[in-house]
């Protein structure tokens with residue numbers, strides 16, 4: 001309790017003159033203290049005073065006598081009843097009244113006789129009392145948010161006039177608003193003392209921020225300092241408004257992991273027990289807010305919920321997805337195929353989400369999944385696929401070796417051999433194409449002794465490779481082609497004549513050649529025809545002459561001799577033609 005008077009011991013001194021009402025002075029006394037009621041306030045000089053007399057108004061026009069002082073005599077006290085033993089005269093003629101009571105609130109009159117004048121100075125007395133103390137009682141145990149609750153009663157005991165009570169929250173006045181704040185005050189007057197006891201009841205609807213708020217009540221009395229009660233605080237309670245299901249798991253969550261479900265709910269006091277709904281199964285958890293699922297599998301995927309045991313409508317849910325990525329690559333491991341055979345590649349993916357596939361061959365990225373309708377040597381290599389889904393990834397591989405089916409090539413497999421080195425004139429006559437055909441395994445590397453424009457290299461099929469370059473020779477050259485692999489080297493050379501000369505000469509040669517050929521053929525045919533004609537004529541002539549002169553035996557020999565000669569001649573001629 002805060003005390004209000006600067007000095008209680010000197011209450012006598014602080015008695016104050018407030019005002020004059022209808023010509024009357026009013027003097028305020030404090031309950032239980034000695035009150036000095038002033039007389040004439042120096043209007044009459046003390047040495048002029050012959051007699052001073054104090055009386056009081058008893059009501060009904062009656063006066064009660066208190067005391068009299070005549071000049072050069074002692075005070076004569078005549079007070080009776082309630083004033084007996086309570087009155088005395090002050091040096092300045094004021095009346096001292098001890099133990100002021102509410103019944104003392106009446107008019108006291110000082111009568112002064114000076115020379116021939118008799119003057120009366122009536123003074124009205126008012127007795128105030130500040131409340132004995134301010135206390136909050138009937139304090140609520142806790143305040144529930146949003147619910148108008150009687151917070152407490154503030155009592156200001158035994159005051160006069162009755163105390164006005166103000167409620168404060170964190171030192172700020174609360175004003176009744178008909179909704180969240182309601183204040184009802186009542187005053188009870190003590191029939192014996194006449195003192196008033198004020199009670200004020202505060203009904204209050206708490207808000208969340210009222211946790212730790214300090215509630216006080218105070219009065220500001222007509223006299224004295226403000227009185228303030230001891231502060232009180234309250235536990236602010238509220239039921240759960242928000243509930244959240246948290247999933248505590250690794251990311252990504254995969255099979256074999258553990259998952260912890262945590263149910264987080266607000267409220268004061270916060271709930272301590274929960275129901276977890278695990279895909280149809282109900283698990284009740286007391287004095288804890290978590291439930292752990294161990295060794296999850298893809299079947300764990302689904303919707304999970306938690307709710308309050310005492311209020312199942314407060315419920316939260318969350319989806320759990322267990323990620324999985326299974327792949328199956330066929331073929332796998334080491335695969336040996338004969339060139340020309342088909343190879344079926346299948347990659348099966350069983351995943352919980354969308355996945356991406358990438359392929360490499362001998363660590364070089366491929367644009368798409370490999371497909372082999374007919375495998376060739378160049379298809380040989382290590383094929384790897386990587387399937388990714390988010391942070392998960394899986395790898396698989398097969399190593400393809402393509403072998404040649406031909407025994408002949410298998411025999412030569414090893415050192416490379418140049419099968420043919422040839423030249424062609426370019427279609428425009430401005431360049432020459434040199435073609436180097438080689439066999440060998442593994443695939444031989446091809447190089448030329450001169451710089452030409454590489455045209456192309458055929459695929460390496462069945463151990464054969466063909467390499468072409470174009471050249472524009474300005475002089476007669478000897479060009480060599482070299483093929484090599486780990487088993488050996490082979491080289492061949494070809495003479496290439498200067499393009500410009502050769503163009504001219506080749507043309508000449510060509511026309512010469514064909515003309516000569518035609519010529520030779522013409523000579524042979526001519527000789528053959530001539531021989532046949534001569535021969536026939538000779539045969540006819542011989543027949544005729546034999547019939548005439550020669551004998552039978554000779555005839556055969558002679559004719560055979562002649563035929564021999566003829567044959568020799570024909571032979572001779574044809575030989576000449578061939579030369």
Ligand SMILES: *[C@@H]1O[C@H](CO)[C@@H](O)[C@H](O)[C@H]1NC(C)=O
Pocket residue numbers: 256295297
């Ligand atoms: C986890 O579950 C799988 C079947 O889903 C089972 O094969 C495996 O043994 C379990 N592991 C542990 C550690 O319990």
Ligand SMILES: *[C@@H]1O[C@H](CO)[C@@H](O)[C@H](O)[C@H]1NC(C)=O
Pocket residue numbers: 449450451
């Ligand atoms: C081929 O050209 C390069 C420069 O491009 C040159 O250094 C080299 O000697 C040339 N080789 C032949 C055989 O002409």
Ligand SMILES: *[C@@H]1O[C@H](CO)[C@@H](O)[C@H](O)[C@H]1NC(C)=O
Pocket residue numbers: 475476497498501
């Ligand atoms: C090139 O060879 C041809 C024969 O094939 C010959 O007639 C010619 O004179 C030669 N040219 C040079 C520049 O050696």
Ligand SMILES: *[C@@H]1O[C@H](CO)[C@@H](O)[C@H](O)[C@H]1NC(C)=O
Pocket residue numbers: 478493494495
């Ligand atoms: C190229 O011509 C030279 C003479 O110039 C000859 O000795 C050589 O045998 C020829 N080579 C070929 C492959 O025809």
